[in-house]
Amino acid sequence: MKNVLCAVAGAAALLISAPSIAQTTLTVATVNNGDMIRMQGLTSEFTAKNPDITVKWVTLEENVLRQRVTTDIATKGGQFDVLTIGTYEVPIWAKKSWLVPLDKLGADYDVGDLLPKIKDAVSVDGKLYAAPFYGESSMVMYRTDLFDKAGLKMPDSPTWDFVVDAAKKLTDKSGGVYGICLRGKAGWGENMAFLTAMANSFGARWFDEKWEPQFNSPEWKKTLTTYVDLMKQAGPPGASSNGFNENLALFNAGKCAMWIDATVAASFVTNPKDSRVADKVGFALAPNTGLGKNANWLWAWSLAVPAGSKKVDAAEKFIAWATSKDYSKLVADKEGWAAAPPGTRMSLYKNPDYLKAAPFAKMTLASIDAADPNKPTVKPVPYVGVQYAAIPEFQGIGTSVGQQFSAALSGSTTVDAALAAAQSSTEREMKRAGYLK
Structure with a gap:
């Protein structure tokens, strides 16, 4: 012992x-x-x-x-x-x-x-x-069953005209299915990530070669008008509050016929543990307008x-x-x-x-390869970045513009007023930062 x-x-x-x-x-x-x-x-x-x-x-x-x-x-x-x-x-x-x-x-x-x-x-x-x-990058995720039922076939590289037309045809508000879900929540990396990439495909740009803001251009008018009209006709209610996570939840619940967003979402929308529609999802490149740029970041x-x-x-x-x-x-x-x-x-x-x-692997890689941060737009620009301009001031500017565009989506302002406010606030900040005289 x-x-x-x-x-x-x-x-x-x-x-x-x-x-x-x-x-x-x-x-x-x-x-x-x-x-x-x-x-x-x-x-x-x-x-x-x-x-x-x-x-x-x-x-x-x-x-x-x-x-x-x-x-x-x-x-x-x-x-x-x-x-x-x-x-x-x-x-x-x-x-x-x-x-x-x-x-x-x-x-x-x-x-x-x-x-x-x-x-x-x-x-x-x-x-x-x-x-x-x-x-x-970003791409189109869509419901193959709803497309089949409507007699529609998604191209590998769809145009915006196709996406808009399909979204309207696939909308069944009484059945709780919306033709398309897109980001509306204000933020330079939220709605403006999507809208900047979309604008690139419409031939728009944040700044010209002399750093003059371009929100008064016809290309931006067409981008924002297309987006707001599409979401009002075929989007879910309260879309101005929806970011990535909110739209992911809607898609996984079977509420969205199409969703254009980050390629990283693919593993969640095809996972039966997360998604009610996991076995009914197809993938395509982000849309274009025939100008040589897809709306992908x-x-x-x-x-x-x-x-x-x-x-x-x-x-x-x-x-x-x-x-x-x-x-x-x-x-x-x-x-x-x-x-x-x-x-x-x-x-x-x-x-x-x-x-x-991963049925989405090849489309993810193709989308990443299609994005060019050094030549993000149809017309030349002085900045690098696809869904942003890589300058320190962009966080503040992008968030301010995102708030205006989210307000246009919610109906609290018009497309024209939102673009005018974006032009004015961006000009002011670019002058303050010394880009413009």
Whole structure:
């Protein structure tokens, strides 16, 4: 008995004297969409392999995330150790030295496997400043059963005339089915992401070569008129409050015959656990008007480290895990290959298991390839970016214009008044920022 007591006492002494693992807590700011929420659910896989790191999540609605993260990094607030940011912020913030270059992601990370367009969008001077978690363009998602019933056939590359005509024919308001669901919620990355891409296909542009705003052009008048008329005739009620998540819920509930939005939605609309219409969804390129541009954007939600962070090593370790090929395999093991984060790695689109499980894979890749941030419009422009102009002032300008256009959709102002207000407010801001004399 004495020996047993001695052994217990010795073990207790060892436990007391053993050094505890120093804990690093990473605070990650992210957007409240399905892929990011899935990543949170898998974080225990990371912490199990890295017991010295704890991950704390701050999950925010898209517009709020952008505001919080921008304010924090601009004021050096230090609230977050890992930021979820997009292709708009990366080059602007990197040039301001607000981001840490990600050059310690590990030898097996394979930066060369990243899709060239996505990699270029999150790099400056050949250096990666954010690691893409998923990449996307936009495309048409549509109900094959409703098209068949109406005797309609969706082309691989539809025109806006076709989409407008089909939306009207497919609308059955008494049955709770709307011909089309589109973003209406105000925000530079909400309704203006969609409307800017749509405007590109109509031959419109934000600015001419001299940075003069172009909302007084016939191309913008046609874009906004087509959008507002279409949504009033064939869209759901309250559309001016609907963003990505709201329209995803409507489509999955069987309320939308068509939805034009992010390609990343495809894995959710075809998942029987999420969608009532999972086995009745087809895909097509975003519409065009025959001018050589489709209404599709280019975006990547990416993970970055703010400059001045005291937790760079731990943050890079987490980012390397979350954006790796191994993470895609982890998702596939848990939820099937169709749920793997899309649009970032070439190897995913060469993986026969993924191609078999994801009927949307080829259309996603074709949509990403069709987007050209360096030549986004029919007429020449002085800016880079498909669904935004990559200048620091665009966040404020885009949000202001988005509010005007959302008001036109809700009926609280007219299309002409919204365009006039957009022209006036954008001119004022461009003069204040020194682009215009």
